Amino acid sequence: MMLEVFQFGFMQRAFIAGVLIxxxxxxIGLFIVLRRMALxxxxxxxxxxxxxxxxxxxxxxxxxxxxxxSVLGALGIQKLKNMKVYSDSAIAIFFSFGLALGxxxxxxxxxxxxxxxxxxxxxxxxxxxxxILLIGAVGIAVLTxxxxxxxxxxxxxxxxxxxxxxxxxxxxxDTLLVILTSIIVxxxxxxxxxxxxxxxxxIPASTALMFSKSFKQTMVISTIIAIVSVIIGLIAAxxxxxxxxxxxxxxxxxxxFTIFIFKKR
Amino acid sequence: xxxxxxxxxxxxxxxGKQSVLNNVSFAVNKKDFIGIIGPNGGGKTTIIKLxxxxxxxxxxxxxxxxxxxxDTKKLNRIGYVSQNATSFDHDFxxxxxxxxxxxxxxxxxxxxxxTKQDYSIIEKALxxxxxxxxxxxxxxxxxxxxxxRVFIARALAAEPEILILDEPLTGVDxxxxxxxxxxLENLNKEKELxxxxxxxxxxxxxxALTKVACVNVNVTVHDLSDGINNIDLTCAYPExxxxxxxxxx
Numbered sequence: 001m002m003l004e005v006f007q008f009g010f011m012q013r014a015f016i017a018g019v020l021i022x023x024x025x026x027x028i029g030l031f032i033v034l035r036r037m038a039l040x041x042x043x044x045x046x047x048x049x050x051x052x053x054x055x056x057x058x059x060x061x062x063x064x065x066x067x068x069x070s071v072l073g074a075l076g077i078q079k080l081k082n083m084k085v086y087s088d089s090a091i092a093i094f095f096s097f098g099l100a101l102g103x104x105x106x107x108x109x110x111x112x113x114x115x116x117x118x119x120x121x122x123x124x125x126x127x128x129x130x131x132i133l134l135i136g137a138v139g140i141a142v143l144t145x146x147x148x149x150x151x152x153x154x155x156x157x158x159x160x161x162x163x164x165x166x167x168x169x170x171x172x173x174d175t176l177l178v179i180l181t182s183i184i185v186x187x188x189x190x191x192x193x194x195x196x197x198x199x200x201x202x203i204p205a206s207t208a209l210m211f212s213k214s215f216k217q218t219m220v221i222s223t224i225i226a227i228v229s230v231i232i233g234l235i236a237a238x239x240x241x242x243x244x245x246x247x248x249x250x251x252x253x254x255x256x257f258t259i260f261i262f263k264k265r
Numbered sequence: 266x267x268x269x270x271x272x273x274x275x276x277x278x279x280x281g282k283q284s285v286l287n288n289v290s291f292a293v294n295k296k297d298f299i300g301i302i303g304p305n306g307g308g309k310t311t312i313i314k315l316x317x318x319x320x321x322x323x324x325x326x327x328x329x330x331x332x333x334x335x336d337t338k339k340l341n342r343i344g345y346v347s348q349n350a351t352s353f354d355h356d357f358x359x360x361x362x363x364x365x366x367x368x369x370x371x372x373x374x375x376x377x378x379x380t381k382q383d384y385s386i387i388e389k390a391l392x393x394x395x396x397x398x399x400x401x402x403x404x405x406x407x408x409x410x411x412x413x414r415v416f417i418a419r420a421l422a423a424e425p426e427i428l429i430l431d432e433p434l435t436g437v438d439x440x441x442x443x444x445x446x447x448x449l450e451n452l453n454k455e456k457e458l459x460x461x462x463x464x465x466x467x468x469x470x471x472x473a474l475t476k477v478a479c480v481n482v483n484v485t486v487h488d489l490s491d492g493i494n495n496i497d498l499t500c501a502y503p504e505x506x507x508x509x510x511x512x513x514x
Contacts, residue, residue: 034357148376155367158352165317165372166423167340212358213403 003236013132014124014191014244017229020139021188022200028184029144029205031177034157039208040077040178041198045186047073047098049194051186053105058210062119063134066186073098074182078175097193117156122193122245124237142183145176153177154215162183185197191230192245193199224253225255245254268295269331270427270459271316278311278324285311289325291486293461295429296452298473301463303480312480313343313431316461317345330426341371344420348431348463351412355405358461361415365391367421390421393448408507410437417445417455421452428452431463446473 006141032040044256051069055062072176073094078088083161107115118126156173181201188197208222233248240247271293278286285308291300301309312321315327318335327334330342350407368390369383391397394414399407404415413433418429428449450473453459462474479485 034354066400122487127381151367151370151373151379152375154363155370157369158349158359158364160344160366161319162347162350162419165319165340165345165347166336168274168371168375169337209356209358214360215358215363218358226418 005235007042010125010127011238013127013129014234015231017127017132017135018191018234019227020135021191022226022230023223025188025200026204026223027219028177029201030208030222031153032181033158033202033205033209034108037087038202039088039091039198040181041185041201043077044070044073044182045189045194045197046095048186048189050098050101050105052116052194053102053177056116057109063131063186063190066189067183069098070182070186071179074178075175078178083173083210102153107121119189121243122145122191122196123187124191124234125261127190131190135190136194138183139187142180145180175247190207192248193243194196196245196249199249203256204229205214207252207256207259210259223225225252229255268293270329272328275324276315276322276327278308278315278320279323284482286484287482290483291478292457294452295459296457296474298460298477299478300464300474301461301480302465307481309465309480310431312360313429313461314464316429317340317343322323324495328453341423342426343422344368344419344425344428346430346433350416351409357405359404360400361396361402361404361407362387363392364404364415365418365422368419372423386424387422389451390418393421394418395444410441414441425458427459427461429461431504433462436466449473456469
């Protein structure tokens, strides 16, 4: 029997977007987790929430306004960090700022609507052709940048002070990493939703780190875990009529704890 | 070709009000193998950080390869192993080879991929420190001494003109220390590599050194071409320190 799940256009779009997002989140996630910035994704997602609300209020394509908010928020976090605010505090400050702004803007549009819910929790049905084109184009651009700066990002993640002594522009590379994360967060929220975006960044990397030996190998394992989880999650969401984001994250959690328990013995 | 690699001219450095280096002038020339000794807190590591441009002098001038220090483009001509190289996250997923390869990154340049030539230079560097057989091991699983050798290989992989080692033998066993000095002597004599070796331990002075710089707020440089017997190294001890004869068991 041919799986009917692959025959529908909206499911095909969800699979294409989902696999690309999984790839991006898993790769950036390894750098983010190892740099002890696991909450960055969550922070940026909440800043994007302000952007979504602003887009809806002013009639702008919400993904675009979210992208602007997220990147500006990323730069703001970097600015605070460089001015000696602790990096987790800097994230927390922008996190609340984005959320507060979003709530105010929503109250101006007289409450929640279904469209907003789809951004908060993610939705397969909501992924349209514009979204796919945007996720595809921006996603491939982001992947290319990561590929080009892979060795530098690896070096600053391992040891910032040696990277600096070797002449690498550590602060600029750090900012690049945070900006790339801010873009990936926005691309991902269409499928997994604002509230669950950071799990796709943090859990695959944390799971892969349990096997860690080489950096490349950890990145490959992390990517495989993310892609498998997205595919299983989407299929489960289709057959059992679940929210895709929740289903994907549940698969990630099951994989994480299965390996965790297995490894402990 | 200018033989004057590093030049300190009347350099002073203060942390807040505390004077760490005072009116220091000295030069490091091509082919020098200079030992920097002195008590802890005497300013040895500060000198290194000033050379690398990680700190700026409060007064005076530092020139590196003929240009004002702080130009990051010059840094890929230096191989550097910091004092706390081995205090990285030991769970970090990186192999010995991956860590050593970092030495090529700045040399190859941003946005460029390493080539086959880079890989053979990395292999050579690992072979030089006797770590090639362990290249696929996770760096955090090695002993402190082995890790230290990997970081030295990383510095060598940059094919530097100056090699700077800050207390490189912390946690390294005697036999490896001996081999390590032989390696440095070779690099200095045959490859004409300029080496700066920092240590708080006066006994690390070997016949291979060409100069010794005593650092204790002030810097005195001794040329070792006439042997090391007649020079005054008391600067290397804290004030009021009395040399006590060693009791060997």
